[in-house]
Amino acid sequence: MANHLPPSDNSILDGWVAIFFLYEFSVMLHEMDDDLSVFHRPLTELFSGSRRGLVTEHDQDFFEANGYVYGMRLLDDTQMEVLREELEVMMQPRFASDLRFYEYNSNESADPSRRLFHALGAWRVSTAFHDIIFDPSFIGAATLLLGGPIRLWHDQVFVKPALDGAVVAWHQDYSYWTRTKPIGHLTCWIGLDDSTVENGCVHYVPGSHHWGLLPRTDLAGDMDAVLSVLTAEQRDAFKPVPIELKAGEVSFHHPMMLHGSYENRSDRPRRAVVINVLLDGIESDTNDPLLGGVPVISRGEKIEGRFFPLLTETA
Numbered sequence: 001m002a003n004h005l006p007p008s009d010n011s012i013l014d015g016w017v018a019i020f021f022l023y024e025f026s027v028m029l030h031e032m033d034d035d036l037s038v039f040h041r042p043l044t045e046l047f048s049g050s051r052r053g054l055v056t057e058h059d060q061d062f063f064e065a066n067g068y069v070y071g072m073r074l075l076d077d078t079q080m081e082v083l084r085e086e087l088e089v090m091m092q093p094r095f096a097s098d099l100r101f102y103e104y105n106s107n108e109s110a111d112p113s114r115r116l117f118h119a120l121g122a123w124r125v126s127t128a129f130h131d132i133i134f135d136p137s138f139i140g141a142a143t144l145l146l147g148g149p150i151r152l153w154h155d156q157v158f159v160k161p162a163l164d165g166a167v168v169a170w171h172q173d174y175s176y177w178t179r180t181k182p183i184g185h186l187t188c189w190i191g192l193d194d195s196t197v198e199n200g201c202v203h204y205v206p207g208s209h210h211w212g213l214l215p216r217t218d219l220a221g222d223m224d225a226v227l228s229v230l231t232a233e234q235r236d237a238f239k240p241v242p243i244e245l246k247a248g249e250v251s252f253h254h255p256m257m258l259h260g261s262y263e264n265r266s267d268r269p270r271r272a273v274v275i276n277v278l279l280d281g282i283e284s285d286t287n288d289p290l291l292g293g294v295p296v297i298s299r300g301e302k303i304e305g306r307f308f309p310l311l312t313e314t315a
């Protein structure tokens with residue numbers, strides 16, 4: 001029998017609650033639609049050029065001995081232009097609360113008078129940042145240097161604006177990644193501007209990848225904080241070299257390489273995309289999410305799945 005009684009207060013409330021949850025659900029579906037991590041292949045032709053060999057056997061030997069190689073040209077002018085445009089969009093304040101980013105720091109600098117934009121997860125948000133992950137020349141070089149099939153770990157974007165760009169203090173990448181093991185990681189740093197001593201290029205400490213794991217000191221604070229944790233021998237061997245690169249060129253470094261970059265006081269910005277990869281087979285060593293907002297991969301389980309695509313040169 002039909003109920004002709006007016007709805008009770010409770011059923012009105014239930015209706016609003018249902019509408020609220022439907023709305024939230026549709027927002028969530030919409031956001032998932034826009035999450036490019038579901039695509040494990042390039043979405044455009046921008047980076048689909050044929051593979052160019054970026055690293056030689058000599059580079060591989062140099063990498064073994066010194067912990068880095070640099071100066072190979074990866075990007076052409078069009079690719080850089082598109083990346084710079086998409087970067088400008090992603091730096092707009094509305095992205096600060098976008099949950100597709102694993103981390104988003106509009107200004108990570110500990111010094112309030114200086115600026116360092118630093119975000120992880122742009123590959124999920126923006127087409128060119130997604131597609132660069134699948135660049136066959138990058139994948140070929142990283143596969144050679146790591147000696148086997150690779151997966152995306154995560155990406156990073158670093159921006160040091162002109163005049164008041166901040167430091168990235170001396171650190172080893174693996175000191176931030178001990179929740180993954182064993183070590184089998186690699187970092188590729190890709191310049192979107194010419195990077196020079198004046199605008200805060202990266203510096204490496206050759207050979208420091210053999211020093212073992214150092215305690216972690218603040219990434220965006222005191223540049224030289226790490227010196228206090230070095231042994232006397234390491235302090236003697238601490239001889240950083242500037243890695244000056246033309247826009248579009250790359251460097252690769254070992255996860256234990258001690259590196260950092262000084263302030264940008266020049267009148268030019270210093271922007272970079274960084275791609276961090278790991279060997280297929282590296283495992284989680286935590287029961288917490290490996291990256292912000294990503295489902296847990298239990299300790300001892302292989303790192304794989306939607307957020308850690310296998311990168312093959314034919315993707």
Ligand SMILES: O=C(O)CCC(=O)C(=O)O
Pocket residue numbers: 158168173187188189200201202259260261272274
């Ligand atoms: O861009 C920078 O100055 C720092 C880059 C960095 O720390 C990295 O690539 O691991």
